[in-house]
Amino acid sequence: MDKSPSHRSLVTGANRGLGLELVRQLLARGGRVVGSCRRPAEAVALQSLAAAHPGRLHVLALEVDSDASRMAFAREVADLFEGLDLLVNNAGMLAPGERFGDLDAAVLQRTLATNTVAPLMLVQALAPLLQRGARPRVLNISSALGSIGRADSFHSPTYRISKAGLNMAGVMMAQAVNPLGIGIITASPGWVQTDMGGGSAPLTPEESVASLLRLVDDLPGVPAGEFLDRTGEPLPW
Template identity: 50%
Template sequence: MPVPSAPRRTLVTGANRGLGLEFVRQLLARGDRVVATARHPARANALNHLVGEHPGRLHVLPLDVADAKSHAELARELHLVTDGLDLLINNAGVLHSGERFGHVPPAQLDDTLRTNASGPFLLTQTLAPHIADGGKVANLSSVLGSIASVDGFHTPSYAISKAAQNMATALLATALRERSIAVVALHPGWVQTEMGGSGAQITPEASVAGLLKVIDELGIDDTGTFRDWRGHAMPW
């Protein structure tokens, strides 16, 4: 895996479990400085254990990605733990299972859109002044957000939210291009996490290793693209 020439300053949302936690582990292992966020940091036992193992290089801050006030509070606290960001990984997300046509609860759809689409867009907008010119923003998307790949009525709230997030990625890419900040949508594969389920095909370790390699190799010419964890182009 290519390693940046200097320690990278990264913020990872939804870092208390699953892919977010694995991102933190692998970023720390390669020497980066990490700000990890979770809705309830006091309950993030695995994350807090990593703080003890990497003093001074990992800081945990509270964030509810669905709450714009929480974004503002994070921005106010950020300067206390880092002098800027080189990479923002918008990983936090929610998937409500069991939805079927005719029985998709409006509150469930609204919650998913706030968390998976509005949240990453508004958080990136809020944190943009803290991201260094030439930095990167990685939005964790999904093949389920690919309109061209729809093959049935599957997880509608999640699919709609990820399609909306993909548009947010494209718009952010245009807004931040003048600062040479590359913004990309990334499909992690079907990963063996609480969200992905026991039947998933890819380990979190393999997915994150692949995603970090893709992120490392991104240039400004790649901004606004949709890739999978192996670097392959995904259909919109």
């Protein structure tokens, strides 16, 4: 990754968890970052990072599953940046405690809208900016739980379906934007200590994000949406 002060990146779901750590590490590398969240006024940790990095962190509102919000957001990003070098589709949700016999279609639809549809729509909306970026790349934060080949229990079904869909969305993104020079990386961050991952997870956000950004740095060429773990090893679809 270009580590110059002119590097421009964007992270969704930046107010906590992996998104907040992505913003921290991207700021530490230099460059400018857009950190999006649903409620900027309540994003205390993100706002204090912005105050500590004047002019380098822009906190913008984005409800990823809303068409109107995504459209307004894409316009705001275009007002800030001439081009975009890295888009991290990080925002995601996992509905806990699902049981067969008690599944809720509305939960599945909301999970798909957030985890699968939104990343694809954001790439579509931001492709012109990415095309003007330097070595532009999109990092889709997927999950090993989205691996169909590894699905061996009825656990978090809506989340798994949404991440398997995101993996295919990543391949479709690549088909659409690789010819424009935009690389697509779809990676699992590992099991990480966040609100979603819980306290028993083996990885800290610092460790996970460091390896994800290394992956973005190191993958050669124009990545075509391969499904990888955070070290770059292929995961079964």
